[in-house]
Amino acid sequence: MTQANRYKELAVLTKRVDNLDPAYHAAFYLLSYDPELYETARRFVNVDGIGFSGMKRAARDFDERTRFVVDIAHNLFSYNSPCKATPFEISRLGYPYLELVCNSFYIATGEVKVVLEPGRNGQLGIKLDDNHYQQSKRIQQKIEQLQNAMTADMVQDEATEPER
Numbered sequence: 001m002t003q004a005n006r007y008k009e010l011a012v013l014t015k016r017v018d019n020l021d022p023a024y025h026a027a028f029y030l031l032s033y034d035p036e037l038y039e040t041a042r043r044f045v046n047v048d049g050i051g052f053s054g055m056k057r058a059a060r061d062f063d064e065r066t067r068f069v070v071d072i073a074h075n076l077f078s079y080n081s082p083c084k085a086t087p088f089e090i091s092r093l094g095y096p097y098l099e100l101v102c103n104s105f106y107i108a109t110g111e112v113k114v115v116l117e118p119g120r121n122g123q124l125g126i127k128l129d130d131n132h133y134q135q136s137k138r139i140q141q142k143i144e145q146l147q148n149a150m151t152a153d154m155v156q157d158e159a160t161e162p163e164r
Helices: 003-013 022-031 036-046 052-058 064-077 085-090 097-109 131-160
Strands: 113-118 126-128
Touching: 003 022, 003 036, 003 113, 022 036, 022 064, 022 097, 022 113, 022 126, 036 052, 036 064, 052 064, 052 113, 064 085, 064 097, 085 097
Parallel strands: none
Antiparallel strands: 113 126
8 A cells, every 4th residue: 555545545534535624634644654653543533633642642662753753743733732853853854754744844834735646557646736835936036026126226216316
């Protein structure tokens, strides 16, 4: 089973696949990567949400990196939940966890969407659609260009004003 299949199964357990907010998508993206974590996580996903308290107890014997991933998923899902993973510890997760966590940040904000699509081998795969993020980036660049042009105009106007 691929990560995409595991991700899809977690979403199906909520019985509202087409109506999940970005927090669910970010959590499921993180919880679906590791098959063992997925098996634990699926016991705590239902129509009422994700039972992170039980999941954390069930994941006590997992390695520290996996426990951090669960903690981060919980915090992205419920922003006021305490998170033991500090920025320093996140920076030390290494591949693939660091990449997964960074991607999940963009997913949680809605800047990136998780898209499930068949791969070349026929297996379901995950593609991250960053169109919204790219659009936000282009808008920010246009705003910066406008600010720079306005600043240049103001400097030019000040230089051409006669002294009083």
